[in-house]
Amino acid sequence: ATPTALMVGTGRGAQLGILIKGPEVLESTRAVDTIVLDKTGTVTTGVMTLTEVHVAEGEDEQTVLRLAGALEHASEHPIARAVATAAAERTGGPLPVPEDFANVPGLGVQGVVEGHAVLVGREKLLNEWTQFLPAALAAAKAAAEAKGRTAVAVGWDGAARGILVVADAVKPTSAEAVTRLRALGLTPMLLTGDNEAVARAVAEEVGISADHVIAEVMPEDKLAVIKRLQAEGRSVAMVGDGVNDAAALAQADLGLAMGTGTDAAIEAGDLTLVRGDLRVAADAIRLSRRTLGTIK
Numbered sequence: 001a002t003p004t005a006l007m008v009g010t011g012r013g014a015q016l017g018i019l020i021k022g023p024e025v026l027e028s029t030r031a032v033d034t035i036v037l038d039k040t041g042t043v044t045t046g047v048m049t050l051t052e053v054h055v056a057e058g059e060d061e062q063t064v065l066r067l068a069g070a071l072e073h074a075s076e077h078p079i080a081r082a083v084a085t086a087a088a089e090r091t092g093g094p095l096p097v098p099e100d101f102a103n104v105p106g107l108g109v110q111g112v113v114e115g116h117a118v119l120v121g122r123e124k125l126l127n128e129w130t131q132f133l134p135a136a137l138a139a140a141k142a143a144a145e146a147k148g149r150t151a152v153a154v155g156w157d158g159a160a161r162g163i164l165v166v167a168d169a170v171k172p173t174s175a176e177a178v179t180r181l182r183a184l185g186l187t188p189m190l191l192t193g194d195n196e197a198v199a200r201a202v203a204e205e206v207g208i209s210a211d212h213v214i215a216e217v218m219p220e221d222k223l224a225v226i227k228r229l230q231a232e233g234r235s236v237a238m239v240g241d242g243v244n245d246a247a248a249l250a251q252a253d254l255g256l257a258m259g260t261g262t263d264a265a266i267e268a269g270d271l272t273l274v275r276g277d278l279r280v281a282a283d284a285i286r287l288s289r290r291t292l293g294t295i296k
């Protein structure tokens with residue numbers, strides 16, 4: 001590849017809304033055969049809204065929302081924003097300030113609110129604190145997940161108290177993006193920390209096959225997933241937006257960051273999709289292949 005031809009490729013990239021770290025990046029696209037897509041914020045909008053609240057027997061919705069909302073107010077996670085915003089609205093007042101707060105990456109949040117030791121997050125997080133969902137809450141959670149929604153559990157002082165359901169819409173461009181990536185001969189895969197049922201529902205909506213869904217992956221394990229695919233002999237592109245995607249983006253043969261995502265992801269990626277439109281991932285790969293092709 002001559003430097004001039006590569007520079008032409010990068011210039012055209014800028015017009016399409018692709019920022020390329022350096023001309024040498026184009027070279028990595030040649031062999032890429034697999035493209036791993038992060039779910040939240042990449043395939044989906046990442047903007048969540050609270051759609052359902054289910055409480056355990058004897059518990060009231062206001063208390064569940066107030067305590068969960070107070071903790072989530074201290075977190076930047078998209079689920080946390082949805083919960084905190086809805087809690088403030090529906091309880092009609094400012095949320096209490098937690099006396100203690102900790103983020104548990106990939107699992108949720110925990111802390112102390114109004115003297116109660118509160119947890120909000122994956123069922124797994126509650127189980128670690130020996131809190132278990134009563135049958136009615138487990139059923140509500142399963143029903144929500146079957147619809148592709150994320151259900152997080154709320155518990156305090158030793159008992160599970162509620163389920164909060166948040167919905168995140170698939171971006172209108174994602175299904176077309178998957179079709180275009182396939183047309184380039186790539187195998188699309190979905191990678192997420194979210195629950196398996198949710199991941200499958202989203203995969204189905206965009207046309208990724210169920211056996212290419214990798215769910216319930218802890219943030220630090222996303223990197224290991226990329227390494228495993230590479231060890232299988234695949235050349236892997238990864239598209240992501242989150243802090244938890246940064247290591248995986250750096251490990252991938254080609255890392256594509258959503259321009260709408262975090263600085264950590266953008267720094268780790270080789271390319272940035274400025275507008276956060278996944279279809280541009282296909283454009284980027286086609287453009288660089290074409291650039292390389294013309295200069296052989």
Ligand code: ADP
Pocket residue numbers: 039040072075077079080105106107108109120121122150151152191192193194195217218219242244
């Ligand atoms: P993703 O890979 O989809 O971006 P994360 O790794 O950030 O997801 O989180 C994985 C799962 O952990 C979420 O689907 C959610 O169930 C739970 N979780 C993480 N952070 C929070 C939070 N602040 N509040 C509630 N649940 C959370």
Ligand code: MG
Pocket residue numbers: 038039040041042240241242245
């Ligand atoms: Mg994400």
